[in-house]
Structure formats: structure tokens, C-alpha cells
Amino acid sequence: MTKKTRLNQTDWLLAGFAALAEDGPEALKAEPLARRLGTTKGSFYWHFADVPAYHAAMLDLWAEQATSHIPAALEAEPTPVAKLRRLSQIIATHRSESLGGVKLDAAIRAWSRANPVVAERLASVDGQRLGFLETLLNETGITNPEWARIIYAADIGMEDLSARDSNDNTSAMGSLVDLVLALR
Structure with missing residues (x-):
């Protein structure tokens, strides 16, 4: 059994930039980003209080x-x-x-x-x-x-x-x- 690499805040931000460029701002929500990264929304909320906080960190x-x-x-x-x-x-x-x-x-x-x-x-x-x-x-x-x-x-x-x-x-x-x- 291999241990899954833990995502950090930068991983989420870079995934958001890719999602923004490829799919537009509608892709900048916890669930689509979690799917993109192959993880759960819980990981997103571990790093960001909410979606607006995530957007602020991206900006x-x-x-x-x-x-x-x-x-x-x-x-x-x-x-x-x-x-x-x-x-x-x-x-x-x-x-x-x-x-x-x-x-x-x-x-x-x-x-x-x-x-x-x-x-x-x-x-x-x-x-x-x-x-x-x-x-x-x-x-x-x-x-x-x-x-x-x-x-x-x-x-x-x-x-x-x-x-x-x-x-x-x-x-x-x-x-x-x-x-x-x-x-x-």
C-alpha cells in the first residue's frame, strides 16, 4: 500500500490557476478542484477557510x-x-x-x-x-x-x-x- 502525498496550499493554488486558465472561474470551487487533484473537499478546507479565502490567496x-x-x-x-x-x-x-x-x-x-x-x-x-x-x-x-x-x-x-x-x-x-x- 502506497502512502498518498499530502497536498499543500501551493498545490491547491497551482491547480486553481490551471483550472482558471482551462475552464474559467466556475472551476474555482472546492469540489471541482478536489476532483481535479484526486482528493476530497476536506483537504481544500484544511488549507482555506472558504472559497473566497482561496480566491484571495490565488490573487x-x-x-x-x-x-x-x-x-x-x-x-x-x-x-x-x-x-x-x-x-x-x-x-x-x-x-x-x-x-x-x-x-x-x-x-x-x-x-x-x-x-x-x-x-x-x-x-x-x-x-x-x-x-x-x-x-x-x-x-x-x-x-x-x-x-x-x-x-x-x-x-x-x-x-x-x-x-x-x-x-x-x-x-x-x-x-x-x-x-x-x-x-x-
Whole structure:
């Protein structure tokens, strides 16, 4: 008789990210997740007080992963222009990276359309990312805040295109930033 591996909180969160990306937010309930993991709902409730607490833990992990690495990555760059170029690459690369093997930004955006709590967290992450862009644009002499929105919106749209054609957006984001820098 083999002993079953005990699931931890991270196992549940990663299963939730996969379920969200594959089946949408309706799959983020204790019973479907337990079936996905081949266990009981009791294991779910051992780690999370309820489904809203589970959703909050998912959003916490996603938000942390989506923004925490940016300041350290920019610190190594010598100039505001280099930092801006690096940030555009981070943003483009982040969307093609995953959490637990699952690309999440598009799934989080879709979930946010029907869930105000998710929408609020997404707005917070978007605000942080836009803040990084606005700061760096200002440091390069570009003070119109609309450019940050244009760059960020272009990235969101490129992510959607990549979901269909699997193209890497890193070069396209770099070209857009270079174009914006040429306008200053």
C-alpha cells in the first residue's frame, strides 16, 4: 500500500490557476478542484477557510508574481532609457511566462469582468505596472502620461494576439518603446 502525498496550499493554488486558465472561474470551487487533484473537499478546507479565502490567496500569489521582480530587475540598468527598455522587455516577457506552467494574465482579466474583487486586484497590479512605466517615461523626459497607457495597452493587445499565433512580443515592445523615445 502506497502512502498518498499530502497536498499543500501551493498545490491547491497551482491547480486553481490551471483550472482558471482551462475552464474559467466556475472551476474555482472546492469540489471541482478536489476532483481535479484526486482528493476530497476536506483537504481544500484544511488549507482555506472558504472559497473566497482561496480566491484571495490565488490573487495574492498572482499579484506578487506579477510585480515584485520589477524593481530589482531595473536596478541594474544604468540610465532611465535603459531601464525603460528593460521594463518593456519585462512586461512582454512576463506575459509569456507562467505561474505553475499556466499563463495567467488573460485568464485573470477575463475573471475580473464578472468579479469585482478580482477587478480591484487587477486594477492594483495594472496601476503598479503603469506607475513603473510613467516614472521611467518621466525620467527620460516624456511627461505625457498617455504614453504609459499606450505602451501598456499595446502589450495587453499583443498578449491576445500571441494567444492565437504564438509570436513573441519582446521585439515588438522594444520597437514601440524606441518609437516613443524617438518622439521626445
